[in-house]
Amino acid sequence: MKKKDVIIVGAGLSGLACAHFLKQERPELSCLLLEKSEQSGGVIRSHEEEGYLCEWGPHGFLDNKEESREILADLDLMAVMQRAPLKEFHRYLCRRGRLRALPQKPQELITSKLLSPWDKVRLLGDLWKKPLPGHPTIGQWAAYRFGKGVLPLVDAAVTGTFSGDLHRLSMDAVMPGVRRLEVEYGSLLRGMKARAKSGKGKGITSLPAMINFPQGLEILVQRLATGHDIRTGCRVHSLEKSEQGWRLGTDSGVLLAEHVICALPVNAALELLAPFQPPVARVPLSHICNVSLGFVDNNSIPKGFGFLTPECEGRFTLGCMFTSRMFPGRAPQGKVLLEALVGGRRHPERLDLDDTEMIRRVVADLRELLALPEGAPHFARVLRPRGGIPQMEGDHLNLLSWRTALEQNNQGLGLCGFGWDGIGINDMTRSARQAIRALDQPGTDSGAPEVKPVYF
Numbered sequence: 001m002k003k004k005d006v007i008i009v010g011a012g013l014s015g016l017a018c019a020h021f022l023k024q025e026r027p028e029l030s031c032l033l034l035e036k037s038e039q040s041g042g043v044i045r046s047h048e049e050e051g052y053l054c055e056w057g058p059h060g061f062l063d064n065k066e067e068s069r070e071i072l073a074d075l076d077l078m079a080v081m082q083r084a085p086l087k088e089f090h091r092y093l094c095r096r097g098r099l100r101a102l103p104q105k106p107q108e109l110i111t112s113k114l115l116s117p118w119d120k121v122r123l124l125g126d127l128w129k130k131p132l133p134g135h136p137t138i139g140q141w142a143a144y145r146f147g148k149g150v151l152p153l154v155d156a157a158v159t160g161t162f163s164g165d166l167h168r169l170s171m172d173a174v175m176p177g178v179r180r181l182e183v184e185y186g187s188l189l190r191g192m193k194a195r196a197k198s199g200k201g202k203g204i205t206s207l208p209a210m211i212n213f214p215q216g217l218e219i220l221v222q223r224l225a226t227g228h229d230i231r232t233g234c235r236v237h238s239l240e241k242s243e244q245g246w247r248l249g250t251d252s253g254v255l256l257a258e259h260v261i262c263a264l265p266v267n268a269a270l271e272l273l274a275p276f277q278p279p280v281a282r283v284p285l286s287h288i289c290n291v292s293l294g295f296v297d298n299n300s301i302p303k304g305f306g307f308l309t310p311e312c313e314g315r316f317t318l319g320c321m322f323t324s325r326m327f328p329g330r331a332p333q334g335k336v337l338l339e340a341l342v343g344g345r346r347h348p349e350r351l352d353l354d355d356t357e358m359i360r361r362v363v364a365d366l367r368e369l370l371a372l373p374e375g376a377p378h379f380a381r382v383l384r385p386r387g388g389i390p391q392m393e394g395d396h397l398n399l400l401s402w403r404t405a406l407e408q409n410n411q412g413l414g415l416c417g418f419g420w421d422g423i424g425i426n427d428m429t430r431s432a433r434q435a436i437r438a439l440d441q442p443g444t445d446s447g448a449p450e451v452k453p454v455y456f
C-alpha cells in the first residue's frame, strides 16, 4: 500500500482550502482528499430555478480576510465576484414591529432610535466595569458591560451569524479577541480606541463588502476542487496511529499517510476521534431553512442587505435577505428575490412545518414589515440544508484545549473545520492555512486571538 504524505478527510470548503494552501506552500508533498458524499463542497450549494438563483447554505462572505482574498485571487474569481459594500447596503433590525436601519458606525448608535436615552448613557458603563470573571455567555457579558438595552442588537448579531442563542453561546469561545481587549484595557471602548490609534483596529472602523458570484457561491468550491486528487463516496470511519504512520479505515479499504488533517465539522471529527476520548461526544447544532421567495418588483424593497429580528420581537422568521438587491441577476427581469431564514437554536420545532405552511407563515410575517405586492409570490421554494451550524457553547474552551493537546501528542495529526475556531467561511480559510503551516509543528499557538468586528 503506497503511503501518502498528506490525507485530508472531508472535501468541504475547509478540506479544499487545506489542499489549496498545501499545493501553494508545500508542492513537493503528495495529497489525497477523502469525501464521504458523491460531491465535494460540503454545505456550500447553489440552487437555480425559474430564473432565480438561491443558496442552500452560506449567502456570501466578507471581503476583509487575507486568506479568502488570496484564494479568490489564485482562482481568478476576483474579476467576476459581485460586491455589496456594507457602506451602501443598509442592514435593518426589526424593533417594535418596524424595520429600522442599523447604524453603520458604532458611534452612530448615540443618535439612533434603537436605544433609549438611558440605554445610551449606560453604554458608557463599560469604562468603569471591571473585566467580568468566569466564562459568561455573550448575553451575560453584553448586559454587564453595556446594559440590558443592547441585548436586542446583540441578539440580532448572534442570529445573523450563528442563528444561535445569546444566552447559551460562550463569549470566550466566540469572541476571544474582544475578551482579551476587555482584560488588557479594563474596558472594551478603551481597548478599541487604543487599537484604532495604533492602526491595528482599521478593520473595525472601515466597512467591508459582502461577496458572492453571478453563478452562486458554489463556484468557489467547484474552482477550489479543480486539480486535486479527491476520492468521493469514501467515508473515513476509523483513524489510528501505527508504526508506518496514520492508518485510515475507509470505504475503499485501509489507507496510510504521514500526516492527516481532519477538515470536518466538529461533530463528524468527534465521532472519528472517539477513541482519543474527547471531553464531549457532540456539540449542539442550530438548524435553519431558507425560504426563497420571488415577487414582482414594486420598489418596496430598499437597497439593502436585509433585516434581522431579535427574539423579543416574537416573529416567525429570524430575518430575511434582500438577495437580488445585493446581487443583481439573481431574479428574472422585473422581479425581486428574498431569502428568509426560519428555525435556529431557539425554534427547531418550526422546521417540522411542511413547505406549504412554512411559505404561508413566512409570507404573512414579511407582509407586516414590507409592502410586498398583493397575491401569492411569483416563486417560492423551501431549501432545507441537512447540516446544522455548530454552536460554541458551554464546554467549547475545554474542547479547544483538548484539541491542542491531541495535536501536540500525536505528530502528524491536524484538526480544522466547521465549528472548531469559528463558523464562517473566513474562519474556515484562516484555520485551513494554520493547519497547513502547523504540519511540522503540531499544536502550535496561532498567536493572539483576532478581534473580530461584529457585522449583522
Ligand SMILES: Cc1cc2nc3c(=O)[nH]c(=O)nc-3n(C[C@H](O)[C@H](O)[C@H](O)COP(=O)(O)OP(=O)(O)OC[C@H]3O[C@@H](n4cnc5c(N)ncnc54)[C@H](O)[C@@H]3O)c2cc1C
Residues within 6 Å of the ligand: 009, 010, 011, 012, 013, 014, 015, 034, 035, 036, 037, 039, 040, 041, 042, 043, 044, 056, 057, 058, 059, 060, 061, 062, 234, 235, 236, 237, 263, 264, 265, 268, 272, 288, 385, 387, 388, 389, 416, 417, 418, 423, 424, 425, 426, 428
Ligand atoms: C445553513 C448555513 C448557512 C451558512 N451561512 C453562512 C454565511 O452566510 N456566511 C458564511 O461565511 N458562512 C456561512 N455558513 C458557514 C459555512 O458554510 C461553513 O463555514 C463552511 O462551509 C464549512 O466548511 P467545512 O468544509 O468546514 O464543512 P462542510 O461544508 O460541512 O464539509 C465537510 C465535508 O466533510 C465530509 N465528511 C464528513 N464526515 C466525513 C467522513 N467521516 N469521511 C469523509 N468525509 C466526511 C462531508 O460530507 C462534507 O463534504 C453557513 C452554514 C450553514 C450550514
